[in-house]
Amino acid sequence: QVQLVESGGGLVQPGGSLRLSCAASRFTLEDYHIGWFRQSPGKEREGVSCMSSSDGMTYYADSVKGRFTISRDNAKKTVYLQMNSLEPEDTAVYYCATDYLWGRALDYGMGSFCRLGTRYLGIWGQGTQVTVSS
Numbered sequence: 001q002v003q004l005v006e007s008g009g010g011l012v013q014p015g016g017s018l019r020l021s022c023a024a025s026r027f028t029l030e031d032y033h034i035g036w037f038r039q040s041p042g043k044e045r046e047g048v049s050c051m052s053s054s055d056g057m058t059y060y061a062d063s064v065k066g067r068f069t070i071s072r073d074n075a076k077k078t079v080y081l082q083m084n085s086l087e088p089e090d091t092a093v094y095y096c097a098t099d100y101l102w103g104r105a106l107d108y109g110m111g112s113f114c115r116l117g118t119r120y121l122g123i124w125g126q127g128t129q130v131t132v133s134s
Contacts, residue, residue: 002027002123004096009128012086020081020128022096030074032103035059035114035121036081038092038130047114048094049081053103059110063089086132093127 008020020036035050049070050059058070069082079096099121102113 002098002100004098004123004125006094006096006125006128009094009130011131011133013134014087014132016086016132017082017084018086018130020083020094020130022079022081022125024077024079028074029072029077029079032098033105033110033113034072034079034096034098034103035110035117036070036079036094036096037114037118038090038094039127040092043092045095045118047117050110050114050117051079052110052113054106057110059114061114083130086130088132091130091132093129095125095127097121097124099123 003025005023006020008018012018031053033052036048037045038048039045048061048064049068051070051072067085072079097117102120
């Protein structure tokens with residue numbers, strides 16, 4: 001079974017930084033697109049940042065562009081989300097996700113992958129809580 005496990009969340013003050021990790025098991029990470037998503041209570045889950053498997057192209061939601069950076073280490077089967085200049089609005093449960101089919105498809109860019117991922121991706125981690133507060 002494919003497994004994704006997030007870690008690195010916690011409580012941080014506004015302006016602080018966190019580095020989230022998503023550890024993958026039982027599949028070859030380099031073959032899959034993968035993304036970070038987040039959900040706050042009462043709000044729909046949204047795509048934050050996604051990276052393609054084929055060419056390393058990335059997508060960032062406008063709300064995090066310039067503050068967050070997605071990267072991967074295929075040897076360690078781990079995807080990272082470096083989060084800088086955190087704001088209270090970033091408070092959410094953060095998930096990493098992919099899919100056996102859509103994670104390998106080449107017919108769309110990472111913007112579509114991220115925007116539609118909440119509906120179509122089938123492999124999700126359990127999430128890690130990020131709270132930005134004084």
